[in-house]
Amino acid sequence: MNGCECTPTDAALVKGLARIIEPYRGQPNSLIQVLAKAQEYIGYLPKWVQVQVAEGLGLSLQEIYGVTTFYAFFSLIPRGRHKLSVCAGTACYVKGTKNVLKGVRDAIGIKPGQTTPDSRFTMEIVRCIGACGLAPAVIVNGKDVHGRLEAEQIPEILSLYE
Ligand code: FES
DSSP states (O other): OOSSOOSOSOHHHHHHHHHHHGGGTTOGGGHHHHHHHHHHHHSSOOHHHHHHHHHHHTOOHHHHHHHHHHOTTOOSSOOOSEEEEEEOSHHHHHHTHHHHHHHHHHHHOOOTTOBOTTSSEEEEEESOOSOGGGOSOEEETTTEEEOSOOGGGHHHHHTTOO
């Protein structure tokens, strides 16, 4: 990865992104839709992607940046292969979200919003995932719920995901 991610490193990705943008050329109202497709294709939204989208839709880079930083769905940094969402809703918080976060930090060395250097996990904080009876809980990849967690259980759970 280059330092600023201002320029793409793969010409095929640039062409692929151009194909995504083309049907929406000059349509600024399609911004969120285009960004979602771009993120699905590239994996995240580095600066060169935002520049290309801005040019295609006829928007300023500031306008793009305003949207990409407003919505938690968009990521400006590379994401890991697995998304680890730690619940910080009220029930989980009371029952030990802090311990879960410590367990993750001790196991793989990341804080919320960070990705492991090997791109295996990205961790995020989320609000109630609808499993309050299992608090404190995490959900992996949006589907696997692990509950009633103690920090000591975290390494074993993470070992399920390569
Ligand atoms: S508060 Fe965590 S699952 Fe509801």
